[in-house]
Amino acid sequence: MSAxxxxxxxxxxxxRLLGYTRxxxxxxxxxxxxxxxxxxxxxxxxxxxQPMIDQMFANKNAYYIFWMPIWIVGIFVVRAFGTFASSYGISYIGRxxxxAIQQDVFAAYLRLPAAFFGAEPSGQQISRITYTSEQVASAATDAVKVSVTEGVTVIGMLYVMLSTSAYLTLALLVMIPAIMVITTVVxxxxxxxxxRIQGMMGSVTGTVEESVGAHREVRIYGGQAYEADRFEAITQRTRRLNLKVAATTATSSATVQTVAAFALALxxxxxxxxxxxxxxxxGVFFTVLSAMGGMLxxxxxxxxxxxxxxxGLSAADDLFEVIDLPPEVDRGSHELQRTRADLRFEGVGLVYPRGDFEALRGVDLHCAPGTVTALVGRSGGGKSSLVSLLPRFHEPTTGRIVLDGRDYLDxxxxxxxxQIAWVGQNVVLFDDTIANNIAYGELAGASEADIIAAAGAANAMEFIARMPQGIHTQIGQSGNLLxxxxxxxxxIARAILKNAPILILDExxxxxxxxxxxxxxxxxLRLMRDRTTLVIAHRLSTIEHADQIAVVEQGCIVERGTHAELIALGGHYATLHRMQFHDQPVEPTVSQAGIPAV
Ligand SMILES: Nc1ncnc2c1ncn2[C@@H]1O[C@H](COP(=O)(O)OP(=O)(O)OP(=O)(O)O)[C@@H](O)[C@H]1O
Ligand SMILES: [Mg+2]
Incomplete structure (x- = not known):
């Protein structure tokens, strides 16, 4: 970019920043x-x-001798009001x-697509709100305050000098180009x-977050030294960058002073x-001298x-960039009331934005209303990727998904x-009460009876009832007290309460x-009766009764059918099934299930 x-x-x-002050x-x-x-x-x-020196001390002028102390007090009382107004006012505006900016950035986080969150360390995302926006504050406060107050001082002093002695003021002209050059370079x-500093602050936050979050792993695997080194390296880089800033500031101050000394000598x-x-x-000489001294x-x-x-500007720039990022794509115009949940994947393929391989390839699958489809297969096969397409966390790269006979992008x-209730592979809870966690988001208005019923269906009342405040018990950050x-x-209770026509259960x-x-x-089972369910399970015993079972391997559906069909087929599923029952201790159920013992 050119200068x-x-x-x-x-x-x-x-x-744009000024716009916020409107x-x-x-x-x-x-x-x-x-x-x-x-x-x-x-x-x-x-x-x-000038009058003080020339009139009071040289001429002993009685008028000035009487009024001077009053003027001095008057000037500084007025100035005190100015100081208060400017200091408090600027903080008021700054905060x-x-x-406002923090809220805008947060709002952006709430509407940005899933891909954004994978593309950047979370520390960066947090420090944007905690650190970067504070940098903006100091631009909007200190910087403006100094520019205006000191700017007026400089102009005022220049006026004083010019009006006192234009001849002597010429000496100053030497300084102006010099100072302008310094300012531009700096x-x-x-x-x-x-x-770079902003980026580093994000890394600092991220590293701390990771190490603190993984405090158990750090201890058990003896990661202290590694974490300490990593942290040291990052803080060291931050310190170096900050010192570079300090060096630049110090050099510019020193240079300005030297230039000023030359002007003074002149x-x-x-x-x-x-x-x-x-x-x-x-009087004239000392007034010009003091004005210059006061200006320095x-x-x-x-x-x-x-x-x-x-x-502040580069901080604001970074924030505005995020605020301006395009939100989740939502080209659909059709408002879906309650879907019949007739779900069809047609030749669906997916390449993740940051991945260079096909996580899904040509997936064809029909999930009829009211049926249960089970996805099984080896880890990393693409099961979670397939179901994550439904709420449009990612859009299919090829093919399409048809819901009730219509492209679901509509x-x-x-x-x-x-239309979707979801229990993910990683459960995410909020630092709130059990009730608010179950009745989260749009479910917030749910009655206590409904919440308790949902918790009961999820077999959760058993432990909730033992808690001191029942469903109103706080569960700690991300539910770490559970x-x-x-x-x-x-x-699961949250998903049950949502009562949506499509149910996704990922492990x-x-x-x-x-x-x-x-x-x-x-x-x-009761819940699944009148909805379309997609279940992912490694424990095959839980999905034997599914209406259809699809085996996902390397992004493709390699087998599909009912439990009995797939066992009879003797392919992937049969192998998986045999291996699973072999790994378990021999129980009577094994032979009852009709699996031949080896
Ligand atoms: N956000 C992502 N960005 C890039 N690649 C991803 C992303 N999520 C998953 N993958 C890749 O896609 C492939 C399929 O992952 P997926 O999570 O769908 O597997 P899975 O079948 O659910 O496995 P598991 O049984 O272990 O949960 C993996 O190779 C994984 O590395
Ligand atoms: Mg998965």
């Missing part, structure tokens, strides 16, 4: 006035130096902007570094030329502010998802003991 277009881009980002334009106005007063008051005070550098030199020294009063820290801060602005996303099987039962009972599984199985 010119980079600047235009920065300006666009800045303008709702508080009154506060913005008051704050800007406060800033101007704060900076201007200093210039006014400096302007008083509001941060909140801001370029910041822009480069800031982006001022002294010019002011003491024999032709000049006679008609320049001490402001100039220094003004060049330093570049770092904040650049950091339905609106929300109405399609309303056992694996308990979590699974809550997920839904894998964490349960045989008895609980059998109890839930009965509940599920």
């Amino acid at each position: 010119g277009s980079a600047d235009t881009h920065s300006w666009l980002v800045y303008k 709702p508080f334009w009154i506060v913005v106005l008051v704050t800007l006035v406060g800033m101007a007063v704060e900076g201007g008051a200093l210039a006014v005070f400096t302007r008083l130096l 509001n902007v941060v909140q 801001s370029r550098r910041y822009r480069q570094i800031s982006r 001022l002294v030199y010019l002011g003491t030329r024999p032709s000049v020294i006679s008609h320049i009063s001490p 820290p402001s100039l220094k801060r003004l060049t330093g502010v570049q770092s904040n602005i650049q950091r 339905y609106t996303l929300a109405s399609l998802r309303r 056992s694996g099987g308990q979590r699974q039962r809550l997920a 839904a009972t894998s964490a349960l003991d045989t008895e609980s599984e059998r109890l839930i199985q009965q509940a599920l």
Whole structure:
């Protein structure tokens, strides 16, 4: 990107950021006035130096001797109001902007497609809200405050100098191009570094999250040293980048000071030329000198502010990029009321956005209304991928899915998802009560009786009843106060409560003991009666009664039929079945199931 277009881009980002302040334009106005007063008051005070020296001390002018203390107090009281208005005002605006941006980014997370979440470490996604938006705050606050207050100070001081002695002020002209050059170079550098720092903050968050989340694995597998090294490497890189920023700031401040010293020397030199020294009063000389002295820290801060602005802008840029990402594709216009759940996969293929192989190839499958289809097969075969197409987490790369005789892309996303209840391979619970976890999202209005009935059907009341507050017990972050099987039962209860025409069970009972599984199985059987169900199970005993069983291997359906048909066929399924019953201790059920013992 060329420097010119980079600047235009920065300006666009800045303008967009300013847009966030529009709702508080009154506060913005008051704050800007406060800033101007704060900076201007200093210039006014400096302007008083000349009469102070020339009239009070040289001429002993009684008028000035009386009024001067009153003016001084007056100026600084006014300035105090300005300081308060600008400091508080800018924080008020900054915090509001941060909140608005955080909400926008979060809203983006809620509507972005599944592929987005796989493409980026989650630490990055979290730090966007916790860290990056704070960077934006400091751009919108410190940077603006410094720019305006110090800018007004500089302009005020320049005016004081020019009006006091235009001749001496010429000395300053030397500084202006020099300072402009420094500012441009510095801001370029910041822009480069800031982006990298944001990325690093994401890695820091991600690493901490991972290590803390995996604290058991870390201990058991002795991963402490590895984790510590990894963390050190990342924090080291962050520190280096931050120090680069510090080095740039320090260099620019030092350079500005040196330039200023030259200007000062020039001022002294010019002011003491024999032709000049006679008609320049001490008041004039010292006023110009003080004005310049008063301007220096402001100039220094003004060049330093570049770092904040650049950091804020590149932070905002990153956030806006996410906010602008296209949401989940939803071209459907047909509102699906309650589907008959006649489901047909036609030549469905899937290549994951980041994968380079076909996770699914030419899958043809018909799931008639009210039937149970079981998907079995070796791990990694594509079973979860196949069912994840239904709620459109991913769209088929080839082929199509037909629901009630219509391409399922024709339905609106929300109405399609309303037809599906899902118990996934990884149960996800929220840090809330059991009741709120079962009646989650659109189910939130469910009555307590319904929730309890659903929990009962999922065989969950058995452990919920033993809890101190029953269904109103808090279950901790991602349900970590529950056992694996308990979590699974809550997920099943959630699916039961949803009462949707399509039911997807991906290893839904894998964490349960045989008895609980059998109890839930009965509940599920009742549930499956008037809906279309897709069950994925490794434990084949749980799917023997399915209307059809499809064996998925390497993205293809290699066999399909009922349990009896597939056993008779003697292919993949029969082999899987034989192996599973062999791995188990010999029980009478084995021979009852008609499997020949070896
Ligand atoms: N989000 C993803 N991005 C890229 N590849 C993926 C993604 N999810 C799954 N895969 C790949 O797709 C293939 C099928 O995975 P899938 O989860 O569908 O298998 P599965 O049959 O459900 O296995 P299991 O029985 O172990 O759950 C695997 O090779 C996996 O690596
Ligand atoms: Mg799976």
